[in-house]
Structures are given as C-alpha cells and as structure tokens.
Amino acid sequence: MSYEVKNVNGAAIVALTGDVDLQTSPQVRQKLLESLEQYKRIVVDLSGVTYIESSGVASLVEAFQVSRKKGSAFSLANVSSAAMRVLSLARLDKVFTIHPSVEAALAQG
C-alpha cells in the first residue's frame, strides 16, 4: 500500500494505492487525520485501491466523522470496483459523498 497527498487549489487530494488492510490502515488513518488538520477540503482518490477491508473502511468513516465536526468537506473520488464492493456491502455507499473523478470532486466545491 502506498499513499500520496497533493495540494490542488487548497484542497488535499489523498490518493491511496494497493491493499488497505489491518497492517496498512493505521497509516491511512493517520494520513487522513493529518490532512484534516491542514486542509478544509479532502478528496480521497480510491482509484488505485486493489483491496480494502473493515479496518480501512473504519479509517474512512472516522475521517468522515471528524470532517463533519470540523465543518470540513470530505469526499471519495474515483472509487475502484474492489473498494466499491466493500463500501456497498457495508452500506456506506449512501453515506459517503462519492464523485466519479477527482476533477468532479473539485468542481463540486
């Protein structure tokens, strides 16, 4: 698993790649919470996620909850089919704001 944080027009684009599992999700959690400290807008790019399980999903849920408390914008973009399968099984596909692409997420404001 690897991650990359980019600043695009003042928004943090957090791109995750590879398997997000019990071993790697603590890093994901930490990166997301850090970004939430620095940015008012976070877009998590899940296009490169080949696997994600409950602990990875839990990191996303936690970041989502923190963003709501802070009044920040938090959305997912470019969700890979593997990640979408797990999100829909967890019925979180209706909870998260999901954009078809990072561009669409940024355009949404």
Place this chain on the structure above:
Amino acid sequence: MQVQAKTQSGDTPEADTKPQGEERDHLLLIAEMTREFAAANDYKAVAHTTLERITKYMSAEAASLFLLSDSGDTLVCVACYGPVDITGLSIPAATGVVGRSVISRKGLLVRDVSQDRDFGAAVDAKTGFTTRSLLVAPLAIGKECLGAIEIINRTTGDGLFSDEDMMLLETLARAAALAINNFRLTHKIVQQERDRHELELAAEIQRDLLPQASTRDFPIHGINIPARSVSGDFFDIITLPDGRIWFNVADVSGKGMNAALLMAKTSSLFRCLAKSAENPGQLLSAINNELCETNSHGMFVTMVGGLFDPAIGMVRLANAGHEPPLLFDARTERFTAVPADAPPLGIAPDIAGADGFPVREIYLAGGTLYVFTDGLTEATTFGGGMLGIDGVRALIRDHADQSPDLRLKNIAGAVKLPGQSLRDDLTLLVAEDMAIAPMGAKPPAGSLDTPADEQILRIRVPGRADRLKLIRAATEQAAKFVDAPEAWSFDLKMAVDEACQNIVRHAYKNSAEAGDIVIDFRRRGGLLEVDIMDFAETVDPETIRPRDITEVRPGGLGVHLIKSVCDEAKFLPPPPGVGNLFKLTKRLPPKVQ
C-alpha cells in the same frame, strides 16, 4: 285459462249480456297475446306491440307498462303506447293509482281521475297529456307483484272503461307477468351460468399459478385446497440455478374473486422480484412497497417468504404477519415456532429499512419446516371443533414417517370433510432437510449426492497483521483452483481476511508472539468450505455479533461483511488442541458446480 268473473276492485260485474262475437274476440286476443308473450325472448319488444293492440282493441288513447325497480322503491315505465312516450319515466312506488294497484295487487278502475285522491297529476303536468280515466291491472305472480299495466282514456262511447275491460286487462296482465317472470328467471340462469363459467376459468388460471407437484426427492412440497372455486391462498417454489430454492406461503385477506385477483398479483410480484432479491427480508419489503403503491380497499396479504439452501439445510425466513411456521424434529418430537416479525404486506410502505423485513436463519438440522395458512389451524375437524395449533402439531407428529406428498394429503385430508367444502382456503408447505434425512432413512440419490470432500489447500501462518496479505493470496489461489470468477474470489478473500483479522486482533491481541492460524480450503459438492483455526483461548461466539449497520461508526463491521458474502459462517466446537474453529461456507457459482 279461466277468466275470473269478479273484478279485483270488488265491483260486481253485470250479467253476461254481451254478444257471442265480442266475447270470442276477447278470447282470441287473450290467446294470441299470451302466446306471443310466452314465445318472446325479450318481453319489452312484445310489450310494446301488446300495448298497441290492447289500446286499439279497447279504443283507448294510451297504455303503459310499469315495473318495480330492483330496490322496489320506484316504478319504471319500460314500454308504452300513445301520443306521449314516457318510456324510462320513474315514479315513487308507493304513489299514484299504479302504485296503489301494485301494493294491493288488485285491478283498479278509475272512471274520473279528478275524483281520485291517488291520481298523480305531476306526470300529466310534465308530459302535457290529459288523463281522464284509468284502468290499471297488477302484474301479479303468486304473492309477488312485478308492476302494473295501465290503460288511459277511452276515446269512444261515454269515454269510460267497463268492468269487462277490467277483466280483460287483468287476464292479459297475468299472462304478461308470467312471461316477464320467466324471462327474468331465464336471464338470471344464463347470467349465473356465465358467471360460473368465468369463475371456472379464473380457478383454472389460478391453479396454473401454483407450482407443479414436486418430485419425490425434491426438498420442498406444497398443497393448496381452495374453499371456493377460486382461492385467496397461494404458495410458490422457485429453484435458482445454484440449487437454492425460494418459497412462499401467503394468504390474501378476504375470499372470492377480489382476493383471487390480489393473490394473482402478489404471486407474480414474488416470482418477478425473487430473481433479483438477496434475501427474503428484502424480497418481502419490495413486494410490500409494490402492493402499497396500488393496493386499495383495505386488503392485505400475510406471507412467509423463505430461501432454502438444501446443501446446508438452512432456511432464511421472513414472516409478514403470517401464521408462525413450525420446525419439527421427528427424533425428539420437538416443535419450534417461528413468529411473525413484521406486519402483513400492503398496509404501509417502507415499514422496513434498507435491509428489509427481519430475517431469521433456521437450521433444519434433520428437522422439517411446516408453513401453513390459518385455513389449516382454523379448519373444522371431524369432531366439529376447530383444529387449532395443537391439532396441527398432532397431525404433523402422526404423519411424520410418511413421504412428503402423502403427508400433505393426509394432513389436509384430516380437515377436509368428505362432501363438504372448507371454511377457508388451506395451504400447507413442507421443507425437508435432505442433507440429514429424517427417521434415519438413506439420503436420496440425485443432485444432492455430493462427492467426498476434496482438500484444496492448507496453510499455517503466524497470526499477525503482516501475514494477512499471504492469507489473501492463498485464498485467491484456492478460488482460482476451483475456477471461481474474480468477483466471487474477491468476496471469499474478504471474508477469510476479516475472519483472520479478528483472530489477530482479538484472539492473539496483536501480539508479536502470536500463535498460528491454520486455514483449510475444501470443496464439498457445490460448496467451498474454509475452516479457520487458531490456538488462542476459546471465545464465546455469543460475544461476537454483527454490528447494526444502520449505525455509522468505525469498527464492528467485519462480521457483517463476512455474513454478507458467505452462505454460512459459524463457530464449531474446536477439535482437541485447537482454540477456535470458525467455518465459512460459500456456494460455488453455478457454472463452476
């Protein structure tokens, strides 16, 4: 025919001094008209010509025929002859000279209407016609009176009607009454015959909606006996390509044609929506929403919907306000009732959340599930009382050793009294555990005859987070080995990963010196079984529950994900030396089987 010598109005007729010729004319007219009435298919057409002839014969100005409406409170003119057409005119039944004649069933002769308190001048005012004298005869049949014929205004002589005219009209009226009555009876019989025929057709179509009789080695059998020709009950059995079986038993409120139509609609919805539903809770919720969109008249449907997996002997069941099904274990003679968790269908939309109606998982474990309608529990027994749930249990116990078909026939036969129709529609369905055949019988040959276990892969790895990737890779390889498609493999991988993750976190508590995890992949028939073992302290499975997924919070999601993608996931008693044994069962996709 006998011509009465005395009028109904009570006047004594004069002595018979009329010439022979006129009397013969009378008789000829009566004979001819009676014959015409008797031969008529439609009395209204004959009535018109009859009124014309009689008007001319009596040198009158007009005539009309009034019939009582079905409700009996109005008299309607169905035919008339004269300068003013009053066909269709209706007057209150209890008023006027005609009304008086109908109520008293007597002929009336009113020589001067201006002197009669009953004469209703309203009709004249409406039609512009001037009535001077009236002759009215009732259309009487026994004690019944269908209406009356009236003749208005004699145009010749003194302009008055005679008692003789009265007699003639009464005779004709009697013949007309008979003809009208015959016509009505015939019409009614034809209509009844037509209704009966249509009901037979409806019943035939309805029977076609029920599934065909199951073969002997099929695990689900059903029977439906309507109380009338059409039924408000139904059941259905639908086999999926992977071997699992949808079934239902339902009861539409009410009886007769409206219940039958709602039954047809609900059974179509079940058939149609079952193809895309994941579980009975979702399916019943979808049917409920559809019914609520269009249902009216306060009708509703109680239903038990189930998805049976014969390979593991497990039924997922949702019960919408229906009679609780009974699970019976013939070895212990124990019954377990499965109560309703939701209201009937068609009452309120969206009563269930996104997950649908509550679903119960029932392991038959060698037992048999009986699903039935209240037509069985409320049926009358030979003794005269109601069968009741205890009676149903006794019948099930008494016939437990019979083949399903025979058992259904015998249980239904115990309440279907010979020569009598049932009080209510009766439907009964049984789901048998063929994996463990009841009464120690040999398992049936056929599709469920599974080949011996086939070991695919066994791995032993330290129970640590950094080994989960290896476990996922091994799981993918095991899935690949049985030619499972990618999506199927992904789901299995996730389930195994989640199960192992629980061991790493909870059983070994993320310790660097964690014990091992052993995973055994096996194929058994159309199933892939994964045994996941650890060597930690044995945990109480009751403490591990799927989270309520309507609650958005991190954690507790793993068990839900496992249950979502596996056909079965449960803790088994661990073999000696093993801490915990968690077994996943996932049905292989149809083409792989």
